[in-house]
Amino acid sequence: MFTRGELQFSVKYPFSSATKGLAKWINFDFSSVEPRLLDRAKQRAIEGIETGRTTVETNTSSERIMIAEILSYPLAKIIVGKTRDKFLISRYARAEARAFQKFLLHESPANLGALARDFGFSISDAVIPFTDYLKYLPREEEYKLVNAPLKDGQVQVDNESIAHLLPEKLRDQIEKDLYQPMDVPTVFDTYAAEVAKETNRDKAFKITEEFGKVEAGIFPPCIKLLIQEAESGQPMAHQPRFVLATFLVNVGMPVEQVTELFRNTPNFNEKKTRYYIEYSLGKRGSGTKYSPPSCEKMVFYGLCRNKDALCERVKHPLKYYSKKKEVKPNA
Amino acid sequence: MEKIEFIRDTLRKYYDSHTVPAPPSIERREFGAGNDKKIDWRHMSFPAEQQLNAYLRSETPLYISYSAGYYEFPEGRPMPKKNWLGADLVFDLDADEYEVDCSHSKDLVCDKCMNRVKEECIKLIEEFLIPDFGFAHDDLHVVFSGNRGYHIHIRREDVHGLSQNARKEILDFITASGLKPARHIRRRGKHLLGPRPDDWGWPGRITRAIVDEIGTGNEKSIARRMGMSTSTAKKILAKKGLVLGGIGQGDWDQVNLDPKTWRRAFGLLAIEMNAEVDKGVTMDVSRLMRLPNSIHGGTGFIACEVPSLDKFVYYNDPVVLGDGDVRCIARATMDVVLKDKVFELEEEKQLALPEYAAFYCAAKGLVSIWG
Ligand code: SF4
Ligand SMILES: [Zn+2]
Numbered sequence: 001m002f003t004r005g006e007l008q009f010s011v012k013y014p015f016s017s018a019t020k021g022l023a024k025w026i027n028f029d030f031s032s033v034e035p036r037l038l039d040r041a042k043q044r045a046i047e048g049i050e051t052g053r054t055t056v057e058t059n060t061s062s063e064r065i066m067i068a069e070i071l072s073y074p075l076a077k078i079i080v081g082k083t084r085d086k087f088l089i090s091r092y093a094r095a096e097a098r099a100f101q102k103f104l105l106h107e108s109p110a111n112l113g114a115l116a117r118d119f120g121f122s123i124s125d126a127v128i129p130f131t132d133y134l135k136y137l138p139r140e141e142e143y144k145l146v147n148a149p150l151k152d153g154q155v156q157v158d159n160e161s162i163a164h165l166l167p168e169k170l171r172d173q174i175e176k177d178l179y180q181p182m183d184v185p186t187v188f189d190t191y192a193a194e195v196a197k198e199t200n201r202d203k204a205f206k207i208t209e210e211f212g213k214v215e216a217g218i219f220p221p222c223i224k225l226l227i228q229e230a231e232s233g234q235p236m237a238h239q240p241r242f243v244l245a246t247f248l249v250n251v252g253m254p255v256e257q258v259t260e261l262f263r264n265t266p267n268f269n270e271k272k273t274r275y276y277i278e279y280s281l282g283k284r285g286s287g288t289k290y291s292p293p294s295c296e297k298m299v300f301y302g303l304c305r306n307k308d309a310l311c312e313r314v315k316h317p318l319k320y321y322s323k324k325k326e327v328k329p330n331a
Numbered sequence: 332m333e334k335i336e337f338i339r340d341t342l343r344k345y346y347d348s349h350t351v352p353a354p355p356s357i358e359r360r361e362f363g364a365g366n367d368k369k370i371d372w373r374h375m376s377f378p379a380e381q382q383l384n385a386y387l388r389s390e391t392p393l394y395i396s397y398s399a400g401y402y403e404f405p406e407g408r409p410m411p412k413k414n415w416l417g418a419d420l421v422f423d424l425d426a427d428e429y430e431v432d433c434s435h436s437k438d439l440v441c442d443k444c445m446n447r448v449k450e451e452c453i454k455l456i457e458e459f460l461i462p463d464f465g466f467a468h469d470d471l472h473v474v475f476s477g478n479r480g481y482h483i484h485i486r487r488e489d490v491h492g493l494s495q496n497a498r499k500e501i502l503d504f505i506t507a508s509g510l511k512p513a514r515h516i517r518r519r520g521k522h523l524l525g526p527r528p529d530d531w532g533w534p535g536r537i538t539r540a541i542v543d544e545i546g547t548g549n550e551k552s553i554a555r556r557m558g559m560s561t562s563t564a565k566k567i568l569a570k571k572g573l574v575l576g577g578i579g580q581g582d583w584d585q586v587n588l589d590p591k592t593w594r595r596a597f598g599l600l601a602i603e604m605n606a607e608v609d610k611g612v613t614m615d616v617s618r619l620m621r622l623p624n625s626i627h628g629g630t631g632f633i634a635c636e637v638p639s640l641d642k643f644v645y646y647n648d649p650v651v652l653g654d655g656d657v658r659c660i661a662r663a664t665m666d667v668v669l670k671d672k673v674f675e676l677e678e679e680k681q682l683a684l685p686e687y688a689a690f691y692c693a694a695k696g697l698v699s700i701w702g
Contacts, residue, residue: 129489130430130464130465131489131490131492131493131497134493134494134497134501135492135493135494135497137496137497137500142511142514144500144503145500145501145503146500146503146504146507146508146509146510146532146533147505147509147511147514147532147533147534148513148532148535149508149530149531149532149535150463150464150504150531150532151462151463151465151531151532152462152463152465153463153464153465153466154465156531217607218411224409251333309407
């Protein structure tokens, strides 16, 4: 038996242990899911992927609506997982994490404690191993480890930092879950195909560029080579430097990190490098944002090196990266 | 004889009569080797110690490195095909990194620069890796690089999965980059709140240094270390007891100072107390590191594990090559100290050097091999 209050809680936190008994309570049957529930789940998935955050109806006292909202979470997960699309999966996981964080920031300490326990953090000790802390590190500057209370390998946490760590853990869990093989009725495949087709990837990609972690593993070969050269400490000429900096800045790498990369080069000059990167971001000088050159120009500069098969199908190094980001795992 | 022949013959002789132990999980590691550049070939792998040693005996590269990373397919290429499973946490401290005013050329070393690296390494271990990160001495494998520095390998399982970003956070902690004094010394209403000396991490560490400086320093030293005017330092000293008592409770308001003054002190002390390491190495989870117990082809030194940094003497302890005479012609005039012996080189003069010294000097271009 679920009370209204409990249902309201589960609408916000459908993954909490408090929600566990729900499916049984309403006799939910995965083999014959009502279309209205699947439709809602699909909407949840697309909204999350495109806007970077899912939303739920919290202002309702209708049990029917609340249950649909709660179920839209596990159903959306299955649908997104069934797309087998790395990009959609990571976008969706991030969207659920951000929705979670928004609720947590206004949560009572008691509920926060209960949710933290669900995720394996015990707030009563008020510490977690630094390796876990780093794994679920919130992106905000103020949570950087250097500002955190660290001793004997443990980081002291409080309610506020917990409210930032849990969503990262949720995201990690969703991503892991979605790569598991799923044994579900074929109707989910149909919905997955629809999500894959109807989602506006460009919208989603923009958000990735703003918030995303940069996946260096899928950089085009020419850029990888430039990175290696920058790291190996050889002096770098202006042109390759410019190409590398603009590429990295364009895929969303923070200025700090780009500056770091050039630190090993013998002609490194922190101020200059920073200026230069900010310049390519359009923060300085004329205010125009610069992009790296096209493949054609790269060939001309002698910087198109190590071409691979995908290179034949792109005209721009940035396109190579965005194409790779869409590649399906296990496909 | 050509220098390269001599070097390779000597190395081969060494590898023929010694076994280089396999690094842990050898079958998951990528290997790289090289002669001119330190890594000419990579993407190699060895199933076990025996194959690794067979390779060293037959190919005898001047340099051999292995990955801090563990891979499902260490030979796979390009990188993503290897399927990265995790990586040791490694730190690289090299004499080039530090500004020491040595008079020698870039490929040589002296006590000054080698002591500086050693101090930095000890600082990293004793002030950060052990107290803050909770590593035990046994978790830390300190390896002499075979030339100008040290590598620390941490193979504990809980660090394997750390992402590149997580590793950068560790580095940022050690180097105090991104430390935000304003986050730690804050106005709350009318009060200026700050950390206490027993707080964890940087805030506590810096607070202890401030307490210590106020407690034992004079206005000059306070002004210098904390970046304030001597009149401000005087003001603090005039109320020393109150100020120290206040800070003990996290109350930084006992003298009426602009919060910026304290924050500047915070920042300066962080720079004074941080440790410097090569950032690239720690962050790069696919970096190759010199294989412990292999010979560095540029010195003839063994990249040996260092049980006690304090006692390690870089020109004695890693000398492992033989001491049969080798006839050489000096190409420079200088003294070279190895194994506590001084070898006096005089340009264009012939001399006989023990094998280990001939190797070192030939590799550094200080002598040519004769006969
Ligand atoms: S074709 Fe384009 S992506 Fe490929 S190497 Fe050349 S510049 Fe880079
Ligand atoms: Zn020196």
